[in-house]
Amino acid sequence: VPSALPDGEPVPADGALPAGALDRLGAAPFGVYLHVPFCAVRCGYCDFNTYTALELGRPGVGATSQAAYAATAAGELRLARAVLGDGVPPASTVFVGGGTPTLLPTADLALLLQSVRSHLGLTDDAEVTTEANPDSVTASSLQALRDTGFTRVSFGMQSAVPHVLRTLDRTHDPERVPQAVAWAKAAGLEVSLDLIYGTPGESMQDWLTSLSAALECAPDHVSAYALVVEEGTAWPGRCAADGCLRPMTTTSPTSTSSPTKCSPAPGSGGTR
Numbered sequence: 001v002p003s004a005l006p007d008g009e010p011v012p013a014d015g016a017l018p019a020g021a022l023d024r025l026g027a028a029p030f031g032v033y034l035h036v037p038f039c040a041v042r043c044g045y046c047d048f049n050t051y052t053a054l055e056l057g058r059p060g061v062g063a064t065s066q067a068a069y070a071a072t073a074a075g076e077l078r079l080a081r082a083v084l085g086d087g088v089p090p091a092s093t094v095f096v097g098g099g100t101p102t103l104l105p106t107a108d109l110a111l112l113l114q115s116v117r118s119h120l121g122l123t124d125d126a127e128v129t130t131e132a133n134p135d136s137v138t139a140s141s142l143q144a145l146r147d148t149g150f151t152r153v154s155f156g157m158q159s160a161v162p163h164v165l166r167t168l169d170r171t172h173d174p175e176r177v178p179q180a181v182a183w184a185k186a187a188g189l190e191v192s193l194d195l196i197y198g199t200p201g202e203s204m205q206d207w208l209t210s211l212s213a214a215l216e217c218a219p220d221h222v223s224a225y226a227l228v229v230e231e232g233t234a235w236p237g238r239c240a241a242d243g244c245l246r247p248m249t250t251t252s253p254t255s256t257s258s259p260t261k262c263s264p265a266p267g268s269g270g271t272r
């Protein structure tokens, strides 16, 4: 994936880790995170490492191919095993995050999981999760994920209110979430839902509507994130132009977010 190398000691060509990094291998449960850096659309607030098809087509970025990604990542897992050595315990959790992993064909996600299994090992009761956008799955794709060994799906619901979803640049409508959750449960997957609170224009009633809609889906887990205006995204500029950044109040959905972060105040109008 194209990016500037961070400052500091160069990574050894053979991927070797410093001895100290291997000291505690096996002393705690072992988990694997696999990143899939592709999205259909980039949401304006998001600073995760992800690329749209348009960005991948740009000169200098085109070296990254979505089609070749799973095989390349499988090669990295082979290298990880060589670097970690024989002392590596089987993974008890695997988390495939993004980006939008479910933009890849299920066969590619199956290859990633099979590579974890064969190079690192998986415990019998391993929790194997993929992130998914609600509109990037179907009943049959979720069933195929379950059949291939995934046990859990984490959907980016964000909100159940149309104007909030629009402000967040989301491509799904509110009805899609309960539908996707029902498909996932029918397939035998556990379900987690991500929500965002504190979006500009979101009222307390909007937030309660979203929270109720999430709970009505009876998920196994809900993660609620305060919207963070990240440097390098479109939002600092939008918020400056709209004047939507205000001190947080005790009655707003942002009232529990970190005061060290710059959060947009609800009720301050949309940003688009």
Ligand SMILES: C[S@@+](CC[C@H](N)C(=O)[O-])C[C@H]1O[C@@H](n2cnc3c(N)ncnc32)[C@H](O)[C@@H]1O
Pocket (backbone or CB within 6 Å): 045, 046, 047, 048, 098, 099, 100, 131, 132, 133, 134, 155, 156, 157, 158, 194, 195, 196, 225, 226, 227, 228, 229, 230
């Ligand atoms: C990396 S995203 C992947 C999920 C999936 N691509 C989706 O958006 O549906 C994981 C979660 O991080 C949260 N997130 C991303 N950027 C955020 C931000 N700037 N502030 C708060 N939450 C954020 C969203 O709730 C999102 O569902």
Ligand code: SF4
Pocket (backbone or CB within 6 Å): 038, 039, 041, 042, 043, 046, 047, 048, 050, 098, 099, 100, 133, 156
């Ligand atoms: S929030 Fe999810 S869909 Fe939106 S850009 Fe980030 S990773 Fe992609």
